Amino acid sequence: MAKSSNSVLVILAFFAIYVIWGSTYLLNKIAVLELEPFMLASCRFTTAGLCIFLLAKIMGIPLTITKKQLLNTIIAGILFLSFGNGVVVWALRYVDSGFAALEISSQPLIILLLMRVLQGKKIQPMSVIGVIFGIIGIYLLVSQKQVIAQEDSIIGMVMIFFCMLSWAYGSLFVAKADLPTNYFVNTGYQMFTAGLILALMSIGFGEKWSSPMVWSGEVQISMVLLVIFGSILAFTSFNYLLKAVSPEKVATSTYVNPIVALLLGWYFLDEQITLQSIMAAVILLTGVYFINTKKTLAIFERFKR
Template identity: 60%
Template structure:
């Protein structure tokens, strides 16, 4: 693939994990009012995984993988989709959604420090500034809501932190792991394995199963969007980016998604956007700029140079 084409694909992929994934908050909110969480995720990922494999077959992409590649897909599917999605939604029963979103915003910080611990990668000063701005922005965004914490909340908070840690570790793992040669096929295997685990989890928890034919048209439409765009397009873009750009840059979606979700809630659900929300969004996007920017942190460089003198 030529550099210009790859550059365009990277830009489109960031749009997918920023905007499309940000819209999944709205879509999930619509569907989960009628469908159990694990069943919802299982239908979403099994359907998307099956479609990906069919498309891959039509495009004549190589579907055969080694045992090691399959094992790595299982690990990634478990951490990203089963634990990072299914368990996270379950934990929301015990934690205020606003507080949970604030916890999720720590993902880039987890990624940066895990890369330091596991790979010995130095933490760039501008990346730390970006993470700090992201956390400040998320606090401004979420602090407007009243957090109702109960005794059970400590369990939910602990579980959500493990979800964020798991997704952060998986992001680093996938960037270096031996996976199928085509990222589209990688996505398919991850979704099929995760969907199977979610079906088992749904049975173990005794969730009530309902047929999609019995859902409202609104829920059916939202599920179709989740499968086609939230799963196939966005998650494929996510896997592509993990192989093409630094992991901490991919993790910035944790900052942008809540902003997109807020805007969609305002547009489709008539939710109000306060001045504080606008300020929070600006701070968040500034944080993303610092982490994604290739420019050197001039102030720090000068300070470091003066120390040497």
């Protein structure tokens, strides 16, 4: 009976990291068309952080951390969420949600190259093949006339690339940083502090804040889904799977997320899926497959969105 129960939990958890994470691109795209991007991201992560703190208190998990751990969670929150995610939300004003998901799927490539540049780690032959496939896939993706023709799309693509650099460096940083041992508490502090920093960014850029009461029904629903499912449930499911199944199985979300994002963007937002986009997706995800060695997976998958 216990084994059957665990099997159901594993299936539900995979559904969360496949579909829910893949859907966050659509939800952010819907919301950012109406709301200011940094305000949107700030509301999402601050609320999610507070919810995690509340759940931790209910479950009796201590929230006490050291000053060093607090500083490191702030740095990680900036790298992953304030810049790494907040600017992606901003870029979604200029690129399709499916396109953004495909570009971000090349994240393991960026991590691999940073490990080589900053740590001198040797790139394995299979990973070299993956890098070549990845570069070809990215070129096919960003060189499409339909994409370049969109207003300010190049700015959006470039900023997403810098977000990937921030996320990749953050992955290397947290691998050695002193952080809260409880992943739930760690996530809560990262999300809450990142949300506060995003609020400062929003004010600094002169964004106009609005009350959730005046948001459209679509945006209100999107925000609730982002907070509850995208920020709390999916991340908890992800950490559960890391203990319940092998990292290679968890890593399949790297390949499924962009496909889910492409299909949802096409169905709900009428985003165009071109033949070149399909070719780019196949080549790029093949490259990610070659790059995803166990060592890279352990770093990348632990800190995914």
